[in-house]
Amino acid sequence: MDLDFTAEQAEFREEVRTWLAENAPTEPRPHSWEGGMREYDLAWQRTQWEGGWAGIAWPQEYGGRGLATLQQLIWYEEYAKAGLPAIDSTFVGLNHAGPTLIARASEQQKAFHLPRILRGEDIWCQGFSEPGAGSDLAALSTRAEVDGDHFVVSGQKIWTSFAMLADYQELLVRTDRGGSKHHGITWLICDMRTPGIEVRPIETIEGGAEFCECFYDEVRIPMANIVGEQDGGWRVAMSTLSFERGTGYTASQVRLAAVVENLIELAKERTGPDGRRPAIADEEIAVRLATARAEVAALRAMTYAGICRNLRSATPGPEGSMLKLYFAEIAKRVATLAMDILGDDSLRATSRWGRPFGWTGNYLYSFSTSIGGGTSEIQRNIIGDRVLGLPR
Amino acid sequence: MDLLPSQEQLELSGLAAEFFAEQLPISRIRERRAEPAAITRASWAAAAELGLLGVSAAEDIGGLGLGPDDEVLLFREMGRQLVPGPFIASVLGARLAALAGDAGLARKIVAGDAIVGLAQRRAGVELAAGGPLTGQFDLFDASDSDYLLLVEPSGAGLVETAAVGDIRTVDCIDPGTRLAQVRADGAPVACWAPAAVVPLRLRGLALASAVLVGISQAVTELSVEHAKNRVQFGRPIGVNQAIKHACVDMAVSTEAALQQTLFGAISLRSGRPDAEFQVLAAKVVAGRAAIDNAAHCIQVHGGMGYTDEHNAHLYLKRAHVLDHFFCDSRMSLSALLAADPAQ
Numbered sequence: 047m048d049l050d051f052t053a054e055q056a057e058f059r060e061e062v063r064t065w066l067a068e069n070a071p072t073e074p075r076p077h078s079w080e081g082g083m084r085e086y087d088l089a090w091q092r093t094q095w096e097g098g099w100a101g102i103a104w105p106q107e108y109g110g111r112g113l114a115t116l117q118q119l120i121w122y123e124e125y126a127k128a129g130l131p132a133i134d135s136t137f138v139g140l141n142h143a144g145p146t147l148i149a150r151a152s153e154q155q156k157a158f159h160l161p162r163i164l165r166g167e168d169i170w171c172q173g174f175s176e177p178g179a180g181s182d183l184a185a186l187s188t189r190a191e192v193d194g195d196h197f198v199v200s201g202q203k204i205w206t207s208f209a210m211l212a213d214y215q216e217l218l219v220r221t222d223r224g225g226s227k228h229h230g231i232t233w234l235i236c237d238m239r240t241p242g243i244e245v246r247p248i249e250t251i252e253g254g255a256e257f258c259e260c261f262y263d264e265v266r267i268p269m270a271n272i273v274g275e276q277d278g279g280w281r282v283a284m285s286t287l288s289f290e291r292g293t294g295y296t297a298s299q300v301r302l303a304a305v306v307e308n309l310i311e312l313a314k315e316r317t318g319p320d321g322r323r324p325a326i327a328d329e330e331i332a333v334r335l336a337t338a339r340a341e342v343a344a345l346r347a348m349t350y351a352g353i354c355r356n357l358r359s360a361t362p363g364p365e366g367s368m369l370k371l372y373f374a375e376i377a378k379r380v381a382t383l384a385m386d387i388l389g390d391d392s393l394r395a396t397s398r399w400g401r402p403f404g405w406t407g408n409y410l411y412s413f414s415t416s417i418g419g420g421t422s423e424i425q426r427n428i429i430g431d432r433v434l435g436l437p438r
Numbered sequence: 439m440d441l442l443p444s445q446e447q448l449e450l451s452g453l454a455a456e457f458f459a460e461q462l463p464i465s466r467i468r469e470r471r472a473e474p475a476a477i478t479r480a481s482w483a484a485a486a487e488l489g490l491l492g493v494s495a496a497e498d499i500g501g502l503g504l505g506p507d508d509e510v511l512l513f514r515e516m517g518r519q520l521v522p523g524p525f526i527a528s529v530l531g532a533r534l535a536a537l538a539g540d541a542g543l544a545r546k547i548v549a550g551d552a553i554v555g556l557a558q559r560r561a562g563v564e565l566a567a568g569g570p571l572t573g574q575f576d577l578f579d580a581s582d583s584d585y586l587l588l589v590e591p592s593g594a595g596l597v598e599t600a601a602v603g604d605i606r607t608v609d610c611i612d613p614g615t616r617l618a619q620v621r622a623d624g625a626p627v628a629c630w631a632p633a634a635v636v637p638l639r640l641r642g643l644a645l646a647s648a649v650l651v652g653i654s655q656a657v658t659e660l661s662v663e664h665a666k667n668r669v670q671f672g673r674p675i676g677v678n679q680a681i682k683h684a685c686v687d688m689a690v691s692t693e694a695a696l697q698q699t700l701f702g703a704i705s706l707r708s709g710r711p712d713a714e715f716q717v718l719a720a721k722v723v724a725g726r727a728a729i730d731n732a733a734h735c736i737q738v739h740g741g742m743g744y745t746d747e748h749n750a751h752l753y754l755k756r757a758h759v760l761d762h763f764f765c766d767s768r769m770s771l772s773a774l775l776a777a778d779p780a781q
Contacts (some may be wrong), residue, residue, distance in 0.1 A: 047442060047444065047507045047700065048439060048708065049439055049701070049708060055439075116439060139703040140720055161674070181568070262760065284527070326775075332771070333771050335775055336722065336772065336774045337771065339718075339719065339779075340718070340719040340771075340774060341722050342720035343701070343716060343719035343723075343780055344694035344695065344697060344698035344719065344720075345694070346701075346780070347441065347700070348693060348697045348699070350701070351442065351697045351700075354439070354441045356441055356443045358442070368693055370688055400451055422681070423683070426682065426683040427682070427684040428685065428686075429690070430676070430682040430685060430686045434662050434685055436662065436665055436666060436676040436677075436682050437673070437674045437676050437677050438677060
């Protein structure tokens with residue numbers, strides 16, 4: 047066992063650091079999608095691609111660097127250290143759709159879409175959840191009827207982040223209603239400009255409007271857009287979720303460690319509950335801060351161990367759910383602790399995209415960490431059933 | 439970078455696990471409840487013969503010359519099987535003796551011919567270079583010991599057990615640990631090493647964390663087995679989310695504690711500048727995982743979990759003892775907050 051990076055990996059880290067210092071955007075990221083968020087995010091993605099940093103762990107034949115997840119980790123660590131904002135609109139393309147296409151799509155689909163994602167030409171969104179199919183995802187009922195060489199899709203998706211900015215969508219549809227609910231689901235590439243799609247934003251508790259619902263009224267999607275097998279989309283979708291819950295969260299985990307350090311600084315600057323000493327001198331706050339430090343350290347160790355496991359076997363397993371669950375718990379505790387440190391100032395609305403960092407916006411956002419990508423309760427079911435082998 | 443144990447490392451800890459299961463099963467704790475020492479000299483000698491006291495000791499004093507990561511994997515097995523006896527103090531004692539220049543004593547400890555118990559200060563002035571030892575101390579598994587190990591913020595030293603004074607036995611909450619107290623008044627310190635030169639406290643915290651990880655793992659396994667097999671209302675209780683999710687939370691905190699403990703041990707071996715941070719973080723998450731999970735284990739077992747006959751309470755009690763070794767959870771937390779951030 048060792049924690050040493052090879053000379054080559056250390057050199058890679060140095061290159062990342064230098065490149066980020068010279069090329070990272072200096073303009074603040076727009077807070078709203080009407081305010082140029084799409085242009086900003088795609089331009090930054092394109093800059094990364096031009097610099098040779100897009101798709102570090104993706105195969106070279108599709109425009110990636112063909113390196114290991116370890117180099118991807120180094121990138122995320124340096125990215126977080128540089129204090130750069132998370133670019134969540136490109137998350138689905140880079141961390142769900144891309145890896146799924148690499149694993150399951152046809153050569154033609156891969157050759158078209160993967161380079162476009164890396165070059166910052168397309169934004170992807172995820173059309174999985176429906177009003178009647180949340181945790182019970184396989185109960186989805188958005189219908190796709192065959193008409194010649196097209197599907198005709200009608201129904202509704204919900205909780206689709208960035209649908210209003212997206213060019214493409216990973217769309218799960220019901221193509222067969224006989225048999226078990228896990229059978230008869232098909233994974234489609236949906237062009238969001240197709241007639242019959244209506245996108246409506248949903249405002250979140252944080253005040254953000256990245257969230258959407260999508261309505262499909264006889265939307266024609268070529269059958270050539272099937273990824274994997276017709277009626278076999280459940281397995282394709284599950285591989286996507288495993289990626290999301292596994293290494294897809296590495297960036298957030300790394301960022302959380304930086305958030306805890308910033309919070310410790312905040313606790314030194316702010317007056318504590320006794321109105322005299324700094325917040326960090328309060329015993330309860332100190333205990334919670336130290337616990338957060340210990341937990342993000344353990345989260346990082348788990349992330350490293352997960353990456354080492356990935357290097358030995360290519361497909362992520364259900365262990366990714368452990369990381370996601372632990373991450374969500376810590377993220378929420380840290381966000382709540384910030385509110386207690388802020389005291390009276392915790393009632394002032396601030397944005398997590400703001401400078402200085404908005405702790406109250408972050409607190410409200412933190413509620414999404416144990417809901418999005420599968421609730422913590424569903425993660426516990428997955429771990430209980432598939433890791434611990436408990437009876438269903 | 440590789441955070442996963444190698445095949446060789448797993449073989450070594452697997453061998454130890456077999457030895458513990460055969461020679462020192464948990465039932466031995468109950469059998470020896472009324473004996474002055476929790477482990478017999480014969481068992482101690484057998485463990486020494488297997489090399490368990492010298493995993494990280496240099497080969498010239500009879501050790502295997504391996505690293506703290508190998509030792510941590512071994513001590514995790516001790517936690518899983520609740521092995522009694524002053525293994526942590528003796529392993530650290532051998533290390534201290536060797537580094538302080540007493541190779542003869544180090545060799546005796548590694549060979550199992552000298553046993554080292556643990557002394558923790560309750561009151562009095564901290565030990566300074568050269569001693570002597572004065573003050574009030576709690577002693578752990580010192581009843582059959584030849585030496586006592588004292589680890590203080592300033593440094594660590596060894597003292598002959600016979601020289602400290604009147605040792606008074608105290609009932610310990612853990613039937614697998616022998617607790618005593620003593621008031622020392624000028625006992626000579628045999629080996630002394632300042633903390634700046636020999637960070638023995640961090641080694642000790644890493645080993646204690648490893649035992650706590652093993653305890654956390656064992657109680658999780660016990661709970662999962664019970665959840666699968668115990669039938670109520672016509673179904674195994676593990677189908678209920680209240681039980682299933684409790685088991686999952688135990689498994690997640692065990693995994694976090696294990697990975698952080700390995701991370702800390704490797705940090706010690708490679709001399710990472712943030713080794714202190716990493717080891718303290720390991721102690722915090724491992725201590726909490728062991729105590730909380732043992733408590734949940736009792737709850738998952740219902741009435742059976744509250745009986746003396748079931749092992750759950752033995753794990754809980756040992757977890758509390760280990761959580762006090764070298765610095766208790768409050769001290770670990772404040773030291774962690776005061777440390778420089780992780781690298």
